[in-house]
Amino acid sequence: MSLQERIYQHFTDSIQTKHDALESLPNSIELAGQAIVQSLLNNGKVLTCGNGGSAGDAQHFSSEMLNRFERERPSLPAIALSTDTSTLTSIANDYSYDEVFSKQIRALGQAGDILLAYTTSGNSKNIVSAISAAHDREMLVIVITGKDGGTIAANDLLQDSDIELRVPSNSTARIQEVHLLITHCLCDLIDFQLFG
Numbered sequence: 001m002s003l004q005e006r007i008y009q010h011f012t013d014s015i016q017t018k019h020d021a022l023e024s025l026p027n028s029i030e031l032a033g034q035a036i037v038q039s040l041l042n043n044g045k046v047l048t049c050g051n052g053g054s055a056g057d058a059q060h061f062s063s064e065m066l067n068r069f070e071r072e073r074p075s076l077p078a079i080a081l082s083t084d085t086s087t088l089t090s091i092a093n094d095y096s097y098d099e100v101f102s103k104q105i106r107a108l109g110q111a112g113d114i115l116l117a118y119t120t121s122g123n124s125k126n127i128v129s130a131i132s133a134a135h136d137r138e139m140l141v142i143v144i145t146g147k148d149g150g151t152i153a154a155n156d157l158l159q160d161s162d163i164e165l166r167v168p169s170n171s172t173a174r175i176q177e178v179h180l181l182i183t184h185c186l187c188d189l190i191d192f193q194l195f196g
């Protein structure tokens, strides 16, 4: 395959994955947007987390909440749990990398807050621990996944009120591309519902 053909393939695969996601995800995205708005209206906040590219997604969402998305509006409360390197390295060093998000959630999470977790595989142990910590803090969990949902789906780790947005693809890159689209949908739904 030539370089041009490879590029064409990436674009067409990405477009196809978005088409597939459009068949399955809009209802759950709407529910997730409504759940976040409900939490914000009750003085809640959104804690976000993910690893690698998904850490970038988590930070992308929180910055659009704290600063702005597409329009002027007041800052909205969100904290990305992947940004404080002193906290991340000390928890990983003293305890385990699996606990880097859950320990922060146990300190910062309040009942009615939202955990927005990104994982393409559903297998990352620190995300699994984060979900458990969020439940202990009586937070609602929105998990954005892909593939077969991994450990989270296989072990039925979500509660009835939680929401999973699973991108129908087995490619990490394609899943991440749709995760970004979902993130922007959520930002738009939040702004629209709160500010018209």
Ligand SMILES: O=C(CO)[C@@H](O)[C@H](O)[C@H](O)[C@H](O)COP(=O)(O)O
Residues within 6 Å of the ligand: 051, 052, 053, 054, 055, 118, 119, 120, 121, 122, 123, 124, 127, 172, 173, 176
């Ligand atoms: O961005 C990419 C691959 O596109 C990588 O950095 C990827 O995010 C990392 O391998 C993550 O550790 C994968 O974690 P997860 O999505 O399985 O939870």
Ligand SMILES: [Zn+2]
Residues within 6 Å of the ligand: 053, 173, 176
């Ligand atoms: Zn990536």
